Amino acid sequence: MLLVCITALVVVPVLSLPRGANPKQANLYKGSQFQCADGSQSFPMEYVNDDYCDCQDGSDEPGTSACPNGSFYCVNKQFKGQLISSSRVDDGICDCCDGSDEVGGHCVNNCKELGAHIAEEAKKIRRQQAIGFQTRLGYVADGKAAKARRDQDIAGFAAEHEKLKQELDERKAYKEQVEGPAKEAKEAAKAEQEKIEAEKKEAEKEKTKAAAELELGRIDKDTDGVISPDELLEYGKSEDAILPYDEVAFLVEGGEIESATLVDMIQTQLINRKTEKERVEAEEKKKEEKRAKKPKLRDIVPTPAPAGDDEEDLWGEDGKKIEKQPLDEFDDDYEDMDDEEEYEDEEDDSVAPVRNTVSYDPETQKLIDVFEEAETLYNEAKNRHDGVKRQLEDVRKLNNIDFGAEEEFFALKGQCFEKRDEQYTYKLCPFDRSDQDGTNIGRWDSWEIGADGVNRYNVMVYNKGNSCWQGPQRSTRVEIICGSENEILSASEPAKCEYAYVFATPAACTKVQDETEIHDEL
Numbered sequence: 001m002l003l004v005c006i007t008a009l010v011v012v013p014v015l016s017l018p019r020g021a022n023p024k025q026a027n028l029y030k031g032s033q034f035q036c037a038d039g040s041q042s043f044p045m046e047y048v049n050d051d052y053c054d055c056q057d058g059s060d061e062p063g064t065s066a067c068p069n070g071s072f073y074c075v076n077k078q079f080k081g082q083l084i085s086s087s088r089v090d091d092g093i094c095d096c097c098d099g100s101d102e103v104g105g106h107c108v109n110n111c112k113e114l115g116a117h118i119a120e121e122a123k124k125i126r127r128q129q130a131i132g133f134q135t136r137l138g139y140v141a142d143g144k145a146a147k148a149r150r151d152q153d154i155a156g157f158a159a160e161h162e163k164l165k166q167e168l169d170e171r172k173a174y175k176e177q178v179e180g181p182a183k184e185a186k187e188a189a190k191a192e193q194e195k196i197e198a199e200k201k202e203a204e205k206e207k208t209k210a211a212a213e214l215e216l217g218r219i220d221k222d223t224d225g226v227i228s229p230d231e232l233l234e235y236g237k238s239e240d241a242i243l244p245y246d247e248v249a250f251l252v253e254g255g256e257i258e259s260a261t262l263v264d265m266i267q268t269q270l271i272n273r274k275t276e277k278e279r280v281e282a283e284e285k286k287k288e289e290k291r292a293k294k295p296k297l298r299d300i301v302p303t304p305a306p307a308g309d310d311e312e313d314l315w316g317e318d319g320k321k322i323e324k325q326p327l328d329e330f331d332d333d334y335e336d337m338d339d340e341e342e343y344e345d346e347e348d349d350s351v352a353p354v355r356n357t358v359s360y361d362p363e364t365q366k367l368i369d370v371f372e373e374a375e376t377l378y379n380e381a382k383n384r385h386d387g388v389k390r391q392l393e394d395v396r397k398l399n400n401i402d403f404g405a406e407e408e409f410f411a412l413k414g415q416c417f418e419k420r421d422e423q424y425t426y427k428l429c430p431f432d433r434s435d436q437d438g439t440n441i442g443r444w445d446s447w448e449i450g451a452d453g454v455n456r457y458n459v460m461v462y463n464k465g466n467s468c469w470q471g472p473q474r475s476t477r478v479e480i481i482c483g484s485e486n487e488i489l490s491a492s493e494p495a496k497c498e499y500a501y502v503f504a505t506p507a508a509c510t511k512v513q514d515e516t517e518i519h520d521e522l
Contacts, residue, residue, distance in 0.1 A: 018049050019063030019100070020072040020089065023081070034060060058086065065089045074100055079111035079118070131484040132509030136408055139507050143407025150399045157392035164385040171378040175371070182371035185364040193358045205267070208274075212266035215242055216259055227262055242269050401431055402447060404457050408507040412486065417503070419488035426491040428501060434462045434476040441465040441499050442476035458508065468497040476501060482509040 018029055028037060035042040036055035047054055049063045058067030070086030074096030088095050090102055097114050099107025219235040220227055235241055236248030243266060251262075360368060403410040412430035419426045427435040434442040442462025447455050458480050465474030476499040483489075483504025490502045 020049070020086070021062045022071065022073040022083065025059070028059060036060060061086065063089065065091070072096075072101055074098060076100075076111045078115040080115075128484045129482060129509055129511075132482050132506035133511065135484070135506035136509045139408045139411040140406045143403055143410035146410055147399070147403075147407050150395050153395045154392065154399065157388055157395060161385070161388045161392050164381065164388055168378070168381045168385045171374070171381045175374040175378045178367070178371045178374050182367040185367045186358075186360070189360045189364050190358050205271075208267045208270045209263065211270055212242075212263045215266050216263055219262065220259060227259060242266050242273075401444075402455075403431075404507065409457070409505075411507060412505065415486070417486060417488050419491045419501075421491060424491075426488060426499075426501070428476075428478065428488055428503060430460070434465070434478070434499065434501070436474075436499065439466055439474070441474040441497075448477070460503075465497075471497050473497070474499065478503050480505060480508045482506070 016029075017023065017026055021029055025037060028034065029045070029048065032045050033042050034045050034048050036057055037059035038055070038057045040056055041054070043054060043060075048060050051061070051064045051066045053067040053070070054060045055067070058070030061067045061070050062072060064070075065086050065088075067086055071083045072086050072089050074082040074084060076082055076096055076098050079097050082096060084095050084101065088101060092102065094107035095101045096107075097111040098109045099105070101107075217223075218238075219231050221231060232248050232251060236243065236245040241248070247265070398413075401413075403413070409430065413432075416427055416429040416432075419428075424437050429435075431444045433440060433444065442465040445461045445463040447457055448459035448461050449455050460478035460480060462476040462478065463473070465476070467473050474497045478501040481489075481502060481504050484506060486505045487503070488501055489504050490500075492500050494500050
């Protein structure tokens with residue numbers, strides 16, 4: 001509920017004051033001489049309210065409209081005093097509730113009724129302040145308790161972080177110490193393995209070259225070192241020819257072929273066949289292992305219904321009864337489903353090319369094992385350290401938020417409040433963000449500090465929202481007032497991309513005003 005603060009003017013006796021004179025300037029109208037409020041000139045008291053403006057500040061004509069810059073004071077007994085422009089005096093319109101601005105008595109004095117209404121409103125305000133103040137006391141207690149827990153958590157996390165940092169440094173130093181020997185040993189073993197593989201590859205190459213030369217003997221029957229088209233075509237027709245017939249036919253079109261070129265082609269074909277064979281074997285092995293691990297649908301035995309149980313009949317949309325199929329008739333379906341799953345698995349499987357893995361001698365393997373263990377211990381220590389570090393940073397970040405002089409606004413953290421107007425839905429999540437229909441119109445920034453440098457915790461500032469089209473980043477200013485409940489009372493956009501909320505909360509109810517304090521003049 002919106003709590004309106006009513007500021008009352010101090011009532012000063014107005015007896016013997018000229019019509020329309022402000023009680024705060026009563027000293028001007030004492031004695032036989034009148035001095036203008038600005039001190040510019042003085043003259044007999046008879047000049048006051050003579051319907052002629054003598055003072056430049058208009059102070060000599062409080063009860064007439066002679067001075068354009070003058071002011072008329074409405075006494076408004078039983079309500080509250082009011083200053084109006086002297087231009088509104090005797091203009092035929094009743095501006096003061098007591099009708100004192102118009103002569104002739106045609107204005108009705110309704111100050112008593114207005115005063116009674118304001119008095120009732122003041123009572124309501126006081127009741128709401130009392131409710132909000134009691135709620136605020138709970139907010140303060142909870143906020144201070146939460147602050148104490150955060151301080152305790154920070155101390156605990158900081159100590160644990162320091163301990164884990166020391167452990168991490170030790171693990172890191174040891175890891176770096178054993179990493180060098182292990183790396184050197186691995187590189188030496190890898191170099192040796194690459195040398196062996198290169199020699200093996202070279203031997204395999206020589207072997208396939210010998211086989212290719214032997215195959216060449218089947219083609220070059222006259223052993224003249226030149227392969228004729230007829231010899232090549234005859235060879236390509238044989239079922240066990242290493243070179244495919246289409247390649248043979250292509251070569252024939254080019255005329256006679258050198259034996260060395262043909263040997264290279266046969267050797268390449270032999271190497272490709274060997275590589276493909278190894279790939280297929282590895283693929284089949286992997287699929288077999290996968291099939292062995294995966295249960296078959298045909299192996300899943302349905303649980304039979306208890307004997308004697310009545311089975312409910314099934315009916316189709318056409319009204320005909322659906323005959324139930326015996327369980328054993330599903331076997332063929334299971335077989336088909338298993339076959340389909342195996343086929344899908346085969347399509348999804350992708351077997352990487354066969355690669356040689358480096359094998360290490362016992363001494364090298366020992367160095368590697370020591371390093372891997374050190375790396376594992378380091379990683380575990382780092383995970384523990386980073387986890388506690390994140391917790392410490394999160395609690396410190398939360399602890400750095402100003403939740404009020406008595407932590408009273410902490411109760412709003414983690415909550416969101418919405419306000420729907422004719423066009424948009426506004427959302428305020430205190431100490432987090434402000435939204436308009438899901439658009440970010442500001443992130444929590446700070447409390448607004450007054451011109452006197454004092455933070456009264458009555459205005460929240462949210463900046464760096466989404467940018468407007470060809471405009472600045474959106475921002476929201478939230479006015480905080482006392483209320484019995486947390487709610488957005490109003491939301492508007494007074495300027496392009498600049499939004500304004502009025503937010504009521506018990507956290508702002510710092511005291512319960514006396515009724516005389518609320519309506520001193522009534």
